[in-house]
Amino acid sequence: xxxxxxxxxxxxxxxxxxxxxxxxxxxxxxAELARALEPLGERFEVVVVDDGSPDDTYATIQSxxxxxPWLVGIRLSRNFGKEGALLAxxxxxxxxxxxxxxxxxxxxxxxxxxxxAAWRGGAAVVHAVKSHRYGHGPLYTAAANLATVALExxxxxxxxxxxxYKLLDRRVVDVLVNDMVERERFFRGLAEWVGFRxxxxxxxxQPGVREDRRWTPGAxxxxxxxxxxxxxxxxxxxxxxxxxxxxxxxxxxxxxxLVSYFEGRSRTGFLTIIFTLLIIxxxxxxxxxxxxxxxxxxxxxxKRRPNYLVEQRTTTDAGASSEVxxxxxxxxxx
Numbered sequence: 001x002x003x004x005x006x007x008x009x010x011x012x013x014x015x016x017x018x019x020x021x022x023x024x025x026x027x028x029x030x031a032e033l034a035r036a037l038e039p040l041g042e043r044f045e046v047v048v049v050d051d052g053s054p055d056d057t058y059a060t061i062q063s064x065x066x067x068x069p070w071l072v073g074i075r076l077s078r079n080f081g082k083e084g085a086l087l088a089x090x091x092x093x094x095x096x097x098x099x100x101x102x103x104x105x106x107x108x109x110x111x112x113x114x115x116x117a118a119w120r121g122g123a124a125v126v127h128a129v130k131s132h133r134y135g136h137g138p139l140y141t142a143a144a145n146l147a148t149v150a151l152e153x154x155x156x157x158x159x160x161x162x163x164x165y166k167l168l169d170r171r172v173v174d175v176l177v178n179d180m181v182e183r184e185r186f187f188r189g190l191a192e193w194v195g196f197r198x199x200x201x202x203x204x205x206q207p208g209v210r211e212d213r214r215w216t217p218g219a220x221x222x223x224x225x226x227x228x229x230x231x232x233x234x235x236x237x238x239x240x241x242x243x244x245x246x247x248x249x250x251x252x253x254x255x256x257x258l259v260s261y262f263e264g265r266s267r268t269g270f271l272t273i274i275f276t277l278l279i280i281x282x283x284x285x286x287x288x289x290x291x292x293x294x295x296x297x298x299x300x301x302x303k304r305r306p307n308y309l310v311e312q313r314t315t316t317d318a319g320a321s322s323e324v325x326x327x328x329x330x331x332x333x334x
Contacts, residue, residue, distance in 0.1 A: 014095030018085035124196035
């Protein structure tokens with residue numbers, strides 16, 4: 001009887017919101033989510049995951065949870081990164097469909113009814129794709145597009161204009177949570193990789209509440225490296241290409257040296273030797289760096305440390321709270 005009761009109380013829609021230093025934007029986001037979700041006429045919940053924010057983000061979540069019975073808050077023990085926060089939220093979500101959305105309001109909540117309509121139409125994954133990037137100059141946009149094209153070619157995944165704003169059917173969520181066991185995760189790529197029926201819904205990126213939210217070049221490089229190492233071994237083939245280039249270079253330089261020797265015009269070749277050594281050394285160091293990236297990936301996976309640790313959580317109604325608490329004992333270690 002208790003199991004049947006919990007199933008009856010389970011929401012149809014869940015919204016997962018990873019948050020880091022987002023105390024300022026969360027009240028407005030909660031209000032906009034309510035305006036978007038309530039007209040749908042379905043039982044819903046909003047799971048906000050505080051990714052170890054050093055400010056008042058979790059205090060704001062607690063205040064909102066006290067005001068809205070459909071809002072659940074989780075605080076991670078430290079900053080584990082957005083991927084860890086997303087995984088924590090997906091594990092906590094109970095809905096038959098789960099929507100992931102950023103907390104800074106760059107993802108418009110008013111698009112949710114369109115995502116839900118596509119899901120009701122049979123789509124298992126609904127991607128909200130960017131039709132316009134707000135506030136990004138042409139140089140930034142060109143660099144982002146170039147990196148995305150390179151990732152698409154290497155990973156064979158359609159990642160252009162992709163975002164973390166998605167709707168996932170419960171089948172897909174269960175696969176991502178239970179079957180995808182890797183620690184270093186790239187959510188956008190995994191949501192594409194799982195297959196099932198997928199559709200895209202375009203949206204315009206809105207100006208965020210926080211102006212310091214923009215990705216730094218270093219963060220973009222790390223994200224691209226994680227995506228590349230997680231979904232393709234193509235960079236390892238570059239080592240082979242460097243080997244052939246080095247072979248061709250050595251054949252060319254050696255042939256020139258032999259011809260010069262037999263023609264009696266051989267020189268000391270100091271500049272040639274230095275130039276050749278620099279090229280070979282560069283190829284070797286780049287190759288070691290590529291191999292090192294994959295070794296680091298293997299090392300991180302073999303340690304089997306949890307993706308996140310839950311320090312604290314808010315509670316909702318008694319039935320849902322008991323279910324969340326029981327599940328937390330099994331999954332709070334990520």
